[in-house]
Amino acid sequence: AQSVTQLGSHVSVSEGALVLLRCNYSSSVPPYLFWYVQYPNQGLQLLLKYTTGATLVKGINGFEAEFKKSETSFHLTKPSAHMSDAAEYFCAVSLSSNTGKLIFGQGTTLQVKP
Amino acid sequence: DAGVIQSPRHEVTEMGQEVTLRCKPISGHDYLFWYRQTMMRGLELLIYFNNNVPIDDSGMPEDRFSAKMPNASFSTLKIQPSEPRDSAVYFCASKPGQRNNEQFFGPGTRLTVL
Numbered sequence: 001a002q003s004v005t006q007l008g009s010h011v012s013v014s015e016g017a018l019v020l021l022r023c024n025y026s027s028s029v030p031p032y033l034f035w036y037v038q039y040p041n042q043g044l045q046l047l048l049k050y051t052t053g054a055t056l057v058k059g060i061n062g063f064e065a066e067f068k069k070s071e072t073s074f075h076l077t078k079p080s081a082h083m084s085d086a087a088e089y090f091c092a093v094s095l096s097s098n099t100g101k102l103i104f105g106q107g108t109t110l111q112v113k114p
Numbered sequence: 115d116a117g118v119i120q121s122p123r124h125e126v127t128e129m130g131q132e133v134t135l136r137c138k139p140i141s142g143h144d145y146l147f148w149y150r151q152t153m154m155r156g157l158e159l160l161i162y163f164n165n166n167v168p169i170d171d172s173g174m175p176e177d178r179f180s181a182k183m184p185n186a187s188f189s190t191l192k193i194q195p196s197e198p199r200d201s202a203v204y205f206c207a208s209k210p211g212q213r214n215n216e217q218f219f220g221p222g223t224r225l226t227v228l
Contacts, residue, residue, distance in 0.1 A: 036219075043118075043219035107156060
Protein backbone atom coordinates (compact mmCIF):
# COMPACT_ATOMS: atom_id res chain seq x y z
CA ALA A 1 0.00 0.00 0.00
CA GLN A 2 1.13 3.50 -0.74
CA SER A 3 2.00 5.87 2.08
CA VAL A 4 3.79 9.16 2.63
CA THR A 5 5.86 10.27 5.60
CA GLN A 6 6.93 13.86 6.12
CA LEU A 7 9.70 14.14 8.67
CA GLY A 8 9.16 17.09 10.96
CA SER A 9 5.77 18.69 11.46
CA HIS A 10 7.44 22.08 11.99
CA VAL A 11 10.57 23.47 10.37
CA SER A 12 12.02 26.87 11.19
CA VAL A 13 14.65 28.64 9.09
CA SER A 14 16.06 32.12 8.91
CA GLU A 15 15.34 34.32 5.94
CA GLY A 16 17.94 33.60 3.27
CA ALA A 17 18.75 30.14 4.61
CA LEU A 18 18.30 26.84 2.81
CA VAL A 19 14.88 25.24 3.03
CA LEU A 20 14.76 21.44 3.20
CA LEU A 21 11.46 19.65 3.73
CA ARG A 22 11.66 15.88 3.81
CA CYS A 23 9.28 13.39 2.24
CA ASN A 24 9.56 9.63 2.03
CA TYR A 25 7.06 7.42 0.30
CA SER A 26 6.24 3.79 -0.14
CA SER A 27 4.73 2.52 -3.34
CA SER A 28 4.50 -0.83 -5.04
CA VAL A 29 4.71 0.75 -8.46
CA PRO A 30 6.63 3.70 -9.88
CA PRO A 31 5.12 6.61 -8.05
CA TYR A 32 3.78 9.92 -9.18
CA LEU A 33 4.75 12.47 -6.53
CA PHE A 34 3.49 15.93 -5.73
CA TRP A 35 4.29 18.82 -3.43
CA TYR A 36 1.52 21.22 -2.51
CA VAL A 37 1.68 24.45 -0.52
CA GLN A 38 -1.11 25.88 1.62
CA TYR A 39 -0.95 29.52 2.65
CA PRO A 40 -3.05 30.63 5.61
CA ASN A 41 -6.77 30.51 4.95
CA GLN A 42 -6.32 29.22 1.41
CA GLY A 43 -6.65 25.96 -0.47
CA LEU A 44 -3.76 23.77 -1.53
CA GLN A 45 -1.73 24.89 -4.53
CA LEU A 46 0.58 22.70 -6.59
CA LEU A 47 4.27 23.52 -6.21
CA LEU A 48 5.67 20.80 -8.43
CA LYS A 49 5.21 17.20 -9.50
CA TYR A 50 7.24 14.23 -10.65
CA THR A 51 5.73 11.78 -13.08
CA THR A 52 8.42 10.43 -15.39
CA GLY A 53 11.67 11.62 -16.90
CA ALA A 54 14.09 13.98 -15.20
CA THR A 55 14.37 13.24 -11.51
CA LEU A 56 15.11 16.84 -10.54
CA VAL A 57 11.89 18.76 -10.80
CA LYS A 58 11.61 22.52 -10.66
CA GLY A 59 8.49 24.22 -9.42
CA ILE A 60 7.11 27.62 -8.70
CA ASN A 61 8.63 30.22 -6.38
CA GLY A 62 12.14 28.78 -6.69
CA PHE A 63 11.36 25.39 -5.17
CA GLU A 64 12.66 22.12 -6.52
CA ALA A 65 12.56 18.47 -5.53
CA GLU A 66 14.57 15.42 -6.47
CA PHE A 67 13.10 11.97 -6.90
CA LYS A 68 15.49 9.36 -5.49
CA LYS A 69 14.17 5.90 -6.12
CA SER A 70 16.88 4.15 -4.10
CA GLU A 71 16.01 6.25 -1.05
CA THR A 72 12.25 6.38 -1.76
CA SER A 73 12.47 10.09 -1.16
CA PHE A 74 11.18 13.28 -2.73
CA HIS A 75 12.61 16.08 -0.61
CA LEU A 76 11.69 19.69 -1.31
CA THR A 77 14.37 22.36 -1.31
CA LYS A 78 14.84 26.07 -1.89
CA PRO A 79 18.26 27.71 -1.73
CA SER A 80 17.16 30.89 0.01
CA ALA A 81 14.02 31.26 2.11
CA HIS A 82 11.78 34.30 1.85
CA MET A 83 9.33 35.47 4.45
CA SER A 84 6.56 34.76 1.96
CA ASP A 85 7.46 31.05 1.98
CA ALA A 86 5.93 30.64 5.43
CA ALA A 87 3.14 28.14 4.87
CA GLU A 88 2.20 24.50 5.26
CA TYR A 89 3.65 22.04 2.75
CA PHE A 90 2.18 18.69 1.80
CA CYS A 91 3.83 15.81 -0.01
CA ALA A 92 1.53 13.39 -1.85
CA VAL A 93 1.76 10.19 -3.88
CA SER A 94 -0.70 8.91 -6.43
CA LEU A 95 -2.18 5.46 -6.19
CA SER A 96 -1.18 2.81 -8.67
CA SER A 97 -4.54 2.60 -10.34
CA ASN A 98 -5.83 5.37 -12.52
CA THR A 99 -8.14 6.83 -9.89
CA GLY A 100 -6.52 10.17 -9.36
CA LYS A 101 -6.63 9.58 -5.64
CA LEU A 102 -3.69 11.04 -3.72
CA ILE A 103 -2.22 9.92 -0.43
CA PHE A 104 -1.09 12.99 1.50
CA GLY A 105 1.53 13.30 4.17
CA GLN A 106 0.66 15.00 7.43
CA GLY A 107 2.16 18.28 6.33
CA THR A 108 5.10 20.39 7.44
CA THR A 109 4.68 23.93 8.66
CA LEU A 110 7.53 26.16 7.53
CA GLN A 111 8.36 29.16 9.68
CA VAL A 112 10.71 31.80 8.28
CA LYS A 113 12.38 34.07 10.81
CA PRO A 114 13.63 37.53 9.89
CA ASP B 115 -10.77 29.54 -15.90
CA ALA B 116 -12.26 30.43 -12.51
CA GLY B 117 -10.87 27.38 -10.80
CA VAL B 118 -12.78 25.23 -8.34
CA ILE B 119 -15.55 27.24 -6.73
CA GLN B 120 -16.88 26.51 -3.27
CA SER B 121 -19.73 28.08 -1.38
CA PRO B 122 -20.22 29.30 1.18
CA ARG B 123 -16.73 30.31 2.25
CA HIS B 124 -17.76 30.45 5.87
CA GLU B 125 -20.65 28.77 7.63
CA VAL B 126 -21.64 29.08 11.26
CA THR B 127 -24.50 26.93 12.46
CA GLU B 128 -25.90 25.41 15.60
CA MET B 129 -25.68 21.81 16.58
CA GLY B 130 -28.45 19.74 15.04
CA GLN B 131 -28.90 21.90 11.97
CA GLU B 132 -28.44 20.69 8.43
CA VAL B 133 -25.45 22.03 6.55
CA THR B 134 -24.93 21.91 2.80
CA LEU B 135 -21.61 22.70 1.19
CA ARG B 136 -21.37 23.28 -2.53
CA CYS B 137 -18.70 22.79 -5.13
CA LYS B 138 -18.34 23.61 -8.81
CA PRO B 139 -15.37 21.75 -10.35
CA ILE B 140 -13.25 22.96 -13.23
CA SER B 141 -14.99 22.30 -16.51
CA GLY B 142 -13.81 19.11 -18.19
CA HIS B 143 -12.41 17.49 -15.08
CA ASP B 144 -13.47 13.87 -14.59
CA TYR B 145 -12.77 13.53 -10.88
CA LEU B 146 -14.11 15.40 -7.88
CA PHE B 147 -12.86 15.00 -4.31
CA TRP B 148 -14.14 16.17 -0.95
CA TYR B 149 -11.63 16.63 1.89
CA ARG B 150 -11.84 17.71 5.49
CA GLN B 151 -8.99 19.45 7.30
CA THR B 152 -8.61 19.80 11.06
CA MET B 153 -5.68 20.49 13.34
CA MET B 154 -6.06 17.12 15.00
CA ARG B 155 -6.52 14.88 11.99
CA GLY B 156 -4.90 16.84 9.20
CA LEU B 157 -6.22 16.46 5.64
CA GLU B 158 -8.69 13.60 5.20
CA LEU B 159 -10.29 12.38 1.99
CA LEU B 160 -14.01 11.94 2.56
CA ILE B 161 -15.30 10.80 -0.83
CA TYR B 162 -14.52 11.07 -4.49
CA PHE B 163 -16.43 10.83 -7.74
CA ASN B 164 -15.49 9.83 -11.26
CA ASN B 165 -17.79 11.01 -14.02
CA ASN B 166 -20.41 11.89 -11.38
CA VAL B 167 -20.38 8.41 -9.84
CA PRO B 168 -19.19 7.93 -6.24
CA ILE B 169 -16.15 5.67 -6.30
CA ASP B 170 -14.90 5.57 -2.72
CA ASP B 171 -16.79 6.90 0.28
CA SER B 172 -14.80 5.02 2.89
CA GLY B 173 -13.64 8.29 4.39
CA MET B 174 -17.12 9.54 5.17
CA PRO B 175 -17.15 9.56 8.96
CA GLU B 176 -20.77 8.72 9.66
CA ASP B 177 -24.19 8.35 8.14
CA ARG B 178 -24.76 11.97 9.01
CA PHE B 179 -22.55 12.82 6.04
CA SER B 180 -23.74 12.43 2.46
CA ALA B 181 -22.45 13.66 -0.89
CA LYS B 182 -24.00 13.90 -4.30
CA MET B 183 -22.91 14.87 -7.76
CA PRO B 184 -26.03 15.29 -9.89
CA ASN B 185 -24.08 16.53 -12.91
CA ALA B 186 -20.55 17.25 -14.05
CA SER B 187 -20.59 20.82 -12.83
CA PHE B 188 -21.99 20.54 -9.33
CA SER B 189 -21.53 18.58 -6.12
CA THR B 190 -22.83 18.90 -2.58
CA LEU B 191 -21.67 17.64 0.78
CA LYS B 192 -24.42 17.53 3.37
CA ILE B 193 -24.20 17.05 7.11
CA GLN B 194 -27.44 16.28 8.91
CA PRO B 195 -27.57 16.72 11.84
CA SER B 196 -24.39 18.70 12.40
CA GLU B 197 -22.31 18.36 15.56
CA PRO B 198 -19.54 20.56 17.05
CA ARG B 199 -16.91 17.95 16.12
CA ASP B 200 -17.77 18.52 12.46
CA SER B 201 -16.17 21.96 12.70
CA ALA B 202 -13.39 21.99 10.11
CA VAL B 203 -12.37 23.36 6.75
CA TYR B 204 -13.89 21.38 3.90
CA PHE B 205 -12.13 21.39 0.55
CA CYS B 206 -13.33 20.35 -2.84
CA ALA B 207 -10.82 19.41 -5.54
CA SER B 208 -11.08 18.28 -9.14
CA LYS B 209 -8.71 16.80 -11.71
CA PRO B 210 -8.59 15.60 -15.28
CA GLY B 211 -8.66 11.86 -15.92
CA GLN B 212 -5.00 11.16 -16.60
CA ARG B 213 -3.03 9.77 -13.67
CA ASN B 214 -0.17 12.24 -14.01
CA ASN B 215 -2.41 15.25 -13.57
CA GLU B 216 -2.66 17.03 -10.26
CA GLN B 217 -5.73 17.84 -8.25
CA PHE B 218 -6.89 21.45 -8.24
CA PHE B 219 -8.23 22.63 -4.91
CA GLY B 220 -10.93 25.13 -4.12
CA PRO B 221 -10.54 27.80 -1.42
CA GLY B 222 -12.44 25.75 1.15
CA THR B 223 -15.47 26.24 3.37
CA ARG B 224 -14.77 26.95 7.02
CA LEU B 225 -17.56 25.31 9.02
CA THR B 226 -18.19 26.14 12.65
CA VAL B 227 -20.84 24.19 14.52
CA LEU B 228 -21.76 25.75 17.85
